[in-house]
Amino acid sequence: MVNIDDALNMICKETKILGIENKDLLSSINRVLAEDIYSKDNLPPFNKSAMDGYAIKSNDTYNCSKENICELKIKGIIKAGDFLNGTLKNGEAYKIMTGAPVPKGADAVIEIEKVESKEDKLLIFEQVKENNNVIKFGEEIKIGDLAINKNNIIRPVEIGVLASLGYSSVKVYKAPTVALIVTGDELVDIKSNIKNGQIRNSNEYSLKALVTNLNAEALSLGIVSDDKEILKEKIKYALEKADIVITSGGASVGDYDFVKDTLKEIGADIKFSKIAIKPGKPVTFATFNEKLFFALPGNPSSLITSFENFVKPTIEKIMGKGNSNLEEFPVTLMDDFKGKPGRQKYVYVEIKRKDKDYYAYKVGSQCSNHLMTMSRANGIIIIPKEVGNAKAGEVFNGKFIFRK
Amino acid sequence: MVNIDDALNMICKETKILGIENKDLLSSINRVLAEDIYSKDNLPPFNKSAMDGYAIKSNDTYNCSKENICELKIKGIIKAGDFLNGTLKNGEAYKIMTGAPVPKGADAVIEIEKVESKEDKLLIFEQVKENNNVIKFGEEIKIGDLAINKNNIIRPVEIGVLASLGYSSVKVYKAPTVALIVTGDELVDIKSNIKNGQIRNSNEYSLKALVTNLNAEALSLGIVSDDKEILKEKIKYALEKADIVITSGGASVGDYDFVKDTLKEIGADIKFSKIAIKPGKPVTFATFNEKLFFALPGNPSSLITSFENFVKPTIEKIMGKGNSNLEEFPVTLMDDFKGKPGRQKYVYVEIKRKDKDYYAYKVGSQCSNHLMTMSRANGIIIIPKEVGNAKAGEVFNGKFIFRK
Numbered sequence: 001m002v003n004i005d006d007a008l009n010m011i012c013k014e015t016k017i018l019g020i021e022n023k024d025l026l027s028s029i030n031r032v033l034a035e036d037i038y039s040k041d042n043l044p045p046f047n048k049s050a051m052d053g054y055a056i057k058s059n060d061t062y063n064c065s066k067e068n069i070c071e072l073k074i075k076g077i078i079k080a081g082d083f084l085n086g087t088l089k090n091g092e093a094y095k096i097m098t099g100a101p102v103p104k105g106a107d108a109v110i111e112i113e114k115v116e117s118k119e120d121k122l123l124i125f126e127q128v129k130e131n132n133n134v135i136k137f138g139e140e141i142k143i144g145d146l147a148i149n150k151n152n153i154i155r156p157v158e159i160g161v162l163a164s165l166g167y168s169s170v171k172v173y174k175a176p177t178v179a180l181i182v183t184g185d186e187l188v189d190i191k192s193n194i195k196n197g198q199i200r201n202s203n204e205y206s207l208k209a210l211v212t213n214l215n216a217e218a219l220s221l222g223i224v225s226d227d228k229e230i231l232k233e234k235i236k237y238a239l240e241k242a243d244i245v246i247t248s249g250g251a252s253v254g255d256y257d258f259v260k261d262t263l264k265e266i267g268a269d270i271k272f273s274k275i276a277i278k279p280g281k282p283v284t285f286a287t288f289n290e291k292l293f294f295a296l297p298g299n300p301s302s303l304i305t306s307f308e309n310f311v312k313p314t315i316e317k318i319m320g321k322g323n324s325n326l327e328e329f330p331v332t333l334m335d336d337f338k339g340k341p342g343r344q345k346y347v348y349v350e351i352k353r354k355d356k357d358y359y360a361y362k363v364g365s366q367c368s369n370h371l372m373t374m375s376r377a378n379g380i381i382i383i384p385k386e387v388g389n390a391k392a393g394e395v396f397n398g399k400f401i402f403r404k
Numbered sequence: 405m406v407n408i409d410d411a412l413n414m415i416c417k418e419t420k421i422l423g424i425e426n427k428d429l430l431s432s433i434n435r436v437l438a439e440d441i442y443s444k445d446n447l448p449p450f451n452k453s454a455m456d457g458y459a460i461k462s463n464d465t466y467n468c469s470k471e472n473i474c475e476l477k478i479k480g481i482i483k484a485g486d487f488l489n490g491t492l493k494n495g496e497a498y499k500i501m502t503g504a505p506v507p508k509g510a511d512a513v514i515e516i517e518k519v520e521s522k523e524d525k526l527l528i529f530e531q532v533k534e535n536n537n538v539i540k541f542g543e544e545i546k547i548g549d550l551a552i553n554k555n556n557i558i559r560p561v562e563i564g565v566l567a568s569l570g571y572s573s574v575k576v577y578k579a580p581t582v583a584l585i586v587t588g589d590e591l592v593d594i595k596s597n598i599k600n601g602q603i604r605n606s607n608e609y610s611l612k613a614l615v616t617n618l619n620a621e622a623l624s625l626g627i628v629s630d631d632k633e634i635l636k637e638k639i640k641y642a643l644e645k646a647d648i649v650i651t652s653g654g655a656s657v658g659d660y661d662f663v664k665d666t667l668k669e670i671g672a673d674i675k676f677s678k679i680a681i682k683p684g685k686p687v688t689f690a691t692f693n694e695k696l697f698f699a700l701p702g703n704p705s706s707l708i709t710s711f712e713n714f715v716k717p718t719i720e721k722i723m724g725k726g727n728s729n730l731e732e733f734p735v736t737l738m739d740d741f742k743g744k745p746g747r748q749k750y751v752y753v754e755i756k757r758k759d760k761d762y763y764a765y766k767v768g769s770q771c772s773n774h775l776m777t778m779s780r781a782n783g784i785i786i787i788p789k790e791v792g793n794a795k796a797g798e799v800f801n802g803k804f805i806f807r808k
Contacts, residue, residue: 025594029613045598052661079630081589083601097661099590099653099702101601139769140776148779156617157778160610160704163594164603164775185485186503190429190567194449197487197505199568206564209433213560226483249503257456257501298503300564356760365543371568372544374561375552402559 001274003385004309004344007285010271011310014287015317018174018243025162028154030215031172032320037148039165042138046083046101050133054093054115054122055106061128072122078103093122102134109133141165151320173320177217179242180207181234183250183259184298185226202371203248203303210307214315226250228258235262239291243318246311249298259295260284268293276385278343279366280306300371305346308401331381331398335362337390344385351379351398360398377401405678407789408713408748411689414675415714418691419721422578422647429566432558434619435576436724441552443569446542450487450505454537458497458519458526459510465532476526482507497526506538513537545569555724577724581621582715583646584611585638587654587663588702589630606775607652607707614711618719630654632662639666643695647722650715653702663699664688672697680789682747683770684710704775709750712805735785735802739766741794748789755783755802764802781805 002010020034049055056072064070072093078084080099088094088105096102096109108128116123141147147165148158154172162170187201194200201223211218219242224234231250238245250259263270263286273284273295279302284295292314296306313323331351339345349360360381364373381398383390390396406414424438453459460476468474476497482488484503492498492509499521500506500513512532520527545551551569552562558576566574591605598604605627615622623646628638635654642649654663667674667690677688677699683706688699696718700710717727735755743749753764764785768777785802787794794800 025609026612026616029617041598044603046601079589081591081601081630083599099588099603140774147776155779156610156613157705157708157775159613160606160708161775161779163606163609164704166594166596166598166604168595184503185483187485190570191572192570194445194570195487197450197485199448199503200570202564202568205429205567206560208430209560209563212430213433226485300568301561304561304564370544371561371565372551375559375565402561 001276001281002272003276007272007275007283007310008313011285011292011314012317014271014292015314016290017320018176018318020171021174022169023172024169025159025167028162028170028172029156029159031154031175033148033150033152033154033158033170034173034320035171036146036150037162037165037167037170039141039143039145039147041165042142043140043164044135044137047137048135049078049096049098049100049102049109050135051109051111052098053096053109053111053133055088055096055102055109056093056124056128057088057090057106058108058128058130058132060090061108061110061124061126064124064127066125070124072124074117074120074122107131107134153321173318175216176243176315176318177219177241178211178244178246178315179238180204180211180218180220181231181238181245181247182207182223183226183231183247184223187223189223202300203298206300206304206371207246207248207307210304210312211315214312215319216315226258228262231258232262232265235259236266239266239288239293242291244292244294244311244314246307247293247295248303250295263288263293263295275306275310276343277306277309278339278345280309280346281343283310285310301348301374304371304374309346328382328397328399329358330395331358331360331379332395333381333390333392334359336392337362337366337381337383339383339388339390341386341388345383345387346380347383347390348374348377348401349379349381349398350377351381351400358398360396405680405685406676407680411676411679411687411714412717415689415696415718416721418675418696419718420694421724422580422722424575425578426573427576428573429563429571432566432574432576433560433563435558435579437552437554437556437558437562437574438577438724439575440550440554441566441569441571441574443545443547443549443551445569446546447544447568448539448541451541452539453500453502453504453506453513454539455513455515456502457500457513457515457537459492459500459506459513460497460528460532461492461494461510462512462532462534462536464494465512465514465528465530468528468531470529474528476528478521478524478526511535511538557725577722579620580647580719580722581623581645582615582648582650582719583642584608584615584622584624585628585635585642585649585651586611586626587628587630587635587651591627593627606704607702610704610708610775611650611652611711614708614716615719618716619723620719630662632666635662636666636669639663640670643670643692643697646695648696648698648715648718650711651697651699652707654699667692667697667699679710679714680747681710681713682743682749684713684750685747687714689714705752705778708775708778713750732786732801732803733762734799735762735764735783736799737785737794737796738763740796741766741770741785741787743787743792743794745790745792749787749791750784751787751794752778752781752784752805753802754781755785755804762802764800
């Protein structure tokens with residue numbers, strides 16, 4: 001049995017970027033940039049007006065005030081998208097729209113709300129500073145400047161930056177294909193009525209949702225009955241087609257838990273097969289050539305807990321992301337939670353905040369089959385290995401879960 | 405000019421659920437349940453073994469210990485998916501796999517690691533309590549019990565719960581279709597080289613990314629030139645096809661800002677057209693029949709700020725979600741930030757945490773064109789209306805932005 005940190009380190013050591021792919025700009029959202037983005041232009045590509053107003057020479061306004069009203073001659077109008085070839089001279093003004101190029105000769109824009117105009121006469125009642133309302137050529141970025149660093153997540157604002165720089169596609173880290181194999185003769189399709197001894201195949205759905213929520217590709221191979229030869233064929237097929245293979249069930253010590261045997265037979269390198277975590281102890285991690293193999297427990301909530309703690313960081317690392325599991329913080333227990341020493345325990349709770357402090361309330365049985373409890377939870381508290389029963393009033397680290 | 409809170413209240417008043425749609429289970433991820441989910445089964449549907457071990461009668465073990473080893477007769481094996489019709493009697497044991505039904509007559513399972521077996525003899529070295537490792541019939545949920553409340557977000561764990569209860573599709577709140585109209589004669593396609601006076605159309609991409617990131621449907625109507633009649637036709641078309649219409653640009657006071665005029669002409673009900681926020685003052689909100697209309701500013705970062713603050717909560721409300729904009733917390737400024745009183749200012753910064761405290765660092769110009777600054781930021785600080793310049797050492801509320 002390995003500790004959680006050792007398990008994570010062993011997995012991390014085997015986890016590598018799969019490569020780089022080109023993505024159409026909008027499909028790259030929430031992926032990670034695999035290239036530095038440089039600007040091929042100066043932005044703005046001209047001195048740009050930040051306001052609707054009048055482009056002027058600021059030195060025409062040095063003595064202007066309400067008492068000493070200045071008068072300029074309006075020569076015309078410059079709309080966004082226009083470009084004036086001439087040069088503005090002293091005594092002249094051009095009406096200018098937000099986003100339009102400030103004409104040569106002009107060095108300031110005075111807002112439309114601050115002036116009066118009569119036919120081609122512009123009246124100014126105050127002094128205007130040089131560069132007022134002018135966004136200078138190249139002020140945002142210059143040709144050759146680094147715009148976005150490699151390894152940044154592409155958020156909506158980066159989509160905007162990339163579009164403004166003329167990138168219609170970008171290089172991102174490849175997402176892994178994750179094969180899913182659900183084992184167990186007791187499993188029936190979710191549309192079936194359950195007969196004696198049967199339960200519905202919820203794990204395949206939980207796993208698909210977990211994988212696709214990370215923007216990875218799920219390749220579901222369905223339910224495999226507890227038959228060693230069939231399982232072996234499925235595992236071999238999965239290792240051929242996918243980058244990561246996940247099995248659920250068949251990972252314990254029972255006579256019909258064939259996953260580990262099969263891994264040995266095909267010559268996979270088994271790194272560990274038990275983790276000191278509750279729920280989710282029977283987790284086997286193995287490698288086969290460059291492929292990663294996780295045999296997860298079949299209990300529905302053990303499955304999700306071990307996915308979140310071990311598979312999710314793996315997929316995120318492959319995709320170039322830091323671990324997005326949320327930050328831990330101290331939480332005060334408001335109920336007693338029974339437990340035994342020996343494994344680190346993840347207890348599903350409702351965490352409420354009051355002022356700056358957080359409190360944890362029981363939401364149901366922590367039995368590892370109870371998806372219902374997990375569904376009522378918004379967080380977990382983490383009870384260390386050494387601790388058995390945890391009592392109301394005690395403080396442990398906790399975190400929120402499943403937040404988007 | 406309205407205050408931010410008043411603007412939000414006016415928008416909220418006009419924002420209604422659009423209806424309910426049936427979604428295939430896996431496509432319902434991250435949507436909001438529009439029905440209470442009741443259990444149609446008892447789960448587990450039988451007394452289930454939580455371990456690989458032996459099903460026994462606990463009263464056969466009352467006197468067992470290492471000194472007084474008990475011996476039971478192994479009658480057979482029950483795998484997951486099997487169902488035994490007979491009844492276990494005193495002196496008997498069945499080998500049983502995790503997830504398999506505990507046979508009639510048995511009231512406990514002893515773990516495989518704790519026993520020894522020789523042919524059909526089982527040796528037990530300790531007393532076993534009643535119900536040990538037995539997950540009782542209906543312990544997780546009973547027929548007719550409420551499993552998941554209406555209005556809950558469907559996370560991966562809810563996908564698992566729904567699958568286990570036999571739901572292959574569920575009712576969720578409808579997502580709105582959001583029409584996007586980008587105005588401005590200066591805009592060119594992102595693949596174009598930029599000539600004098602032109603900039604690339606980044607706003608359409610930012611908006612598409614923002615809308616689809618919320619699981620809403622984007623209907624992009626492309627760039628509309630600054631021509632009143634064309635704009636009017638596009639707006640009428642958008643109001644017909646979509647639930648929400650967003651324009652970017654054309655919302656200021658210039659001679660070629662036609663959006664507001666058009667809204668008046670078609671008889672839309674304009675609720676406000678300026679908000680005391682920086683960046684993002686020129687926001688018009690209007691209703692037309694049941695449709696919602698947001699005219700957002702054309703400056704790229706004003707556009708994103710006003711989307712995040714006003715459109716995002718609207719889309720989320722329609723989809724049955726609470727506002728997911730993250731919590732505010734106190735942040736200490738590490739740099740000076742210039743500003744004027746009169747509008748609430750959103751300043752894009754890098755927020756770093758040290759111990760329990762948060763600090764804000766400048767990441768670039770706050771000019772409302774500077775997407776680059778926004779792209780370097782991971783958070784904002786919110787400088788109230790009354791405050792002008794904000795100085796290093798002062799504390800304001802802040803929050804993280806664009807987190808998934």
